Amino acid sequence: DAGVIQSPRHEVTEMGQEVTLRCKPISGHDYLFWYRQTMMRGLELLIYFNNNVPIDDSGMPEDRFSAKMPNASFSTLKIQPSEPRDSAVYFCASSPSGSRGTQYFGPGTRLLVL
Amino acid sequence: GENVEQHPSTLSVQEGDSAVIKCTYSDSASNYFPWYKQELGKRPQLIIDIRSNVGEKKDQRIAVTLNKTAKHFSLHITETQPEDSAVYFCAASYDKIIFGKGTRLHILP
Numbered sequence: 619d620a621g622v623i624q625s626p627r628h629e630v631t632e633m634g635q636e637v638t639l640r641c642k643p644i645s646g647h648d649y650l651f652w653y654r655q656t657m658m659r660g661l662e663l664l665i666y667f668n669n670n671v672p673i674d675d676s677g678m679p680e681d682r683f684s685a686k687m688p689n690a691s692f693s694t695l696k697i698q699p700s701e702p703r704d705s706a707v708y709f710c711a712s713s714p715s716g717s718r719g720t721q722y723f724g725p726g727t728r729l730l731v732l
Numbered sequence: 733g734e735n736v737e738q739h740p741s742t743l744s745v746q747e748g749d750s751a752v753i754k755c756t757y758s759d760s761a762s763n764y765f766p767w768y769k770q771e772l773g774k775r776p777q778l779i780i781d782i783r784s785n786v787g788e789k790k791d792q793r794i795a796v797t798l799n800k801t802a803k804h805f806s807l808h809i810t811e812t813q814p815e816d817s818a819v820y821f822c823a824a825s826y827d828k829i830i831f832g833k834g835t836r837l838h839i840l841p
Contacts (some may be wrong), residue, residue: 651829660833661834663829674828676828709775709776717825717826717828718763718764718826720778720781721766721829723775723776725774725775
């Protein structure tokens with residue numbers, strides 16, 4: 619298995635632009651998580667899905683952030699409009715057993731908003 | 733809301749010595765406590781975990797202890813090696829997983 623796949627690996631954009639991050643979970647994993655990592659705030663859970671349904675989005679910072687999972691093999695995290703404070707590494711992770719089991723992280727997307 | 737406190741934020745130990753990282757959590761319903769290691773520029777990876785029905789778990793040089801009454805859990809690394817240098821994250825979970833802020837561990841030659 620290729621593991622969790624994320625794209626792009628790096629994204630540089632200007633303030634106000636729309637950013638879309640993509641994730642392909644490990645096949646057979648029913649749970650998918652989106653995290654944001656910064657030096658100041660550490661690793662923050664933004665949202666997670668179970669069987670493509672959003673379960674907890676309380677970590678989504680504001681309405682500029684949205685996430686979808688149209689099928690079991692694909693999820694997107696969208697920021698519109700982007701702001702410099704959104705600069706961070708965004709990780710996607712998948713798990714066969716949810717929040718109480720091993721999570722397998724993707725390589726991350728390093729986002730820089732100028 | 734739920735919170736996980738992790739200490740210290742930075743730790744330097746001599747190669748061969750032991751390292752201990754401590755975490756406390758606020759949600760008494762938490763029943764799963766994983767530890768992740770993140771090397772520079774890489775993704776977090778699970779190194780060990782413990783569930784609430786167990787007080788201690790060991791895997792070679794790594795051990796984790798859990799005190800549910802005090803809501804404390806700790807990571808112990810013995811005979812540290814250069815490849816142990818990384819950031820370590822603790823987490824506590826019931827329905828939702830909460831991560832600590834991380835400990836940057838430096839192994840000194």
